[in-house]
Amino acid sequence: MILDIYLRWYELALRATNFEVYGSPRKDLFQNLILSGMGGSGIVCDMIYSVLYSSSEIPVTIVKDFQIPRWTSKNSLLCAISYSGNTLETLNTVSKALEVGAEVCIVTSGGKLLELARVRGLPHVVVDSGLIPRAAFPQLLIATLKLLSTYGINLCSDLRSLTNILRDVDSVSKISKELAEFLKNSLPVIISNTRFYPLAMRFKDEFNENSKMMAKVEVIPEWAHNDIVGWEKPVNLDLIRALVLWDDDPVIEFAVNYLKELEVKVRVLKSLGDDLLSKILYGSHVAGLTSTYIAELRGLKAEETKSIEKYKNFLRSLSS
Ligand code: F6R
Numbered sequence: 001m002i003l004d005i006y007l008r009w010y011e012l013a014l015r016a017t018n019f020e021v022y023g024s025p026r027k028d029l030f031q032n033l034i035l036s037g038m039g040g041s042g043i044v045c046d047m048i049y050s051v052l053y054s055s056s057e058i059p060v061t062i063v064k065d066f067q068i069p070r071w072t073s074k075n076s077l078l079c080a081i082s083y084s085g086n087t088l089e090t091l092n093t094v095s096k097a098l099e100v101g102a103e104v105c106i107v108t109s110g111g112k113l114l115e116l117a118r119v120r121g122l123p124h125v126v127v128d129s130g131l132i133p134r135a136a137f138p139q140l141l142i143a144t145l146k147l148l149s150t151y152g153i154n155l156c157s158d159l160r161s162l163t164n165i166l167r168d169v170d171s172v173s174k175i176s177k178e179l180a181e182f183l184k185n186s187l188p189v190i191i192s193n194t195r196f197y198p199l200a201m202r203f204k205d206e207f208n209e210n211s212k213m214m215a216k217v218e219v220i221p222e223w224a225h226n227d228i229v230g231w232e233k234p235v236n237l238d239l240i241r242a243l244v245l246w247d248d249d250p251v252i253e254f255a256v257n258y259l260k261e262l263e264v265k266v267r268v269l270k271s272l273g274d275d276l277l278s279k280i281l282y283g284s285h286v287a288g289l290t291s292t293y294i295a296e297l298r299g300l301k302a303e304e305t306k307s308i309e310k311y312k313n314f315l316r317s318l319s320s
Helices: 002-007 009-016 039-053 088-099 111-120 133-149 159-166 169-183 194-209 250-261 276-297 306-319
Strands: 032-036 060-063 076-082 103-108 124-126 187-193 216-220 240-245 266-269
Touching (some): 002 133, 009 133, 076 088, 076 111, 076 133, 088 103, 111 124, 133 159, 169 266, 187 194, 194 276
Parallel strands (some): 032 060, 103 124
């Protein structure tokens, strides 16, 4: 069951800190970094992007598609993340990047990507197999951090202390159960500022996949230029619950007060952790557990994602 995996995140993360990086990364100075991945693997790209936004000296971009940017060249580093190793969009970006001579590195548990990494000698990290992609998140994240650090792209100096944020399972479960009660049977609207956008997306994705619910993300300060007006006369305010991801940011405070004035049912989540990465990891734990508890409350199987399989079968039928 997926719940058991979320409850084991600390142990899984700790294991990941010992994963080996295979292959020899090219020692060039890359001119740009492309992060490629879909769904539960692709969210790692968003998180890395957010952390690098304020620190990277080279441009970083995210690809969640079959195509890579036209400017990709032998001076690019493409990091592909796919838990299964068989996601066609991600596989396609890898082939295209190899065609133009870019350096490609891979995080996966197996499939065609692992085969390719071994045959072509591409730098790669192998995460544990037998998990569910979205629930393998701490391993995918830590494996990617390790892989990127071999290229001199350092986002975390101490991976073991990063995992500590996942230790207190009882308190995170308690918070998640309360949040699940608040959000069940609603249309959750998750509001964050730009640096927490990937965490807001993670909540949305987890509500979609585990709870089988629609959810919406609104991002500050862009929020204040359009979404804010939508709150004036929503079609069904009773259905909506707002979840605000806290940051010490006056506009977040403004948003919370604004929603309360409109009598919107709102909860504020303050992530624990000393830096953005640990706050995102902690918040993702809350997202996983909350969405799974909502599935339980709704009598649904959190692990099942039939419609994603339907889409993947459709894609395969196109190429056969
Ligand atoms: C399933 C899930 C999906 C997959 C996505 C890409 O748990 O979360 O969003 O992550 O379909 O597949 P992978 O991760 O295998 O590349």
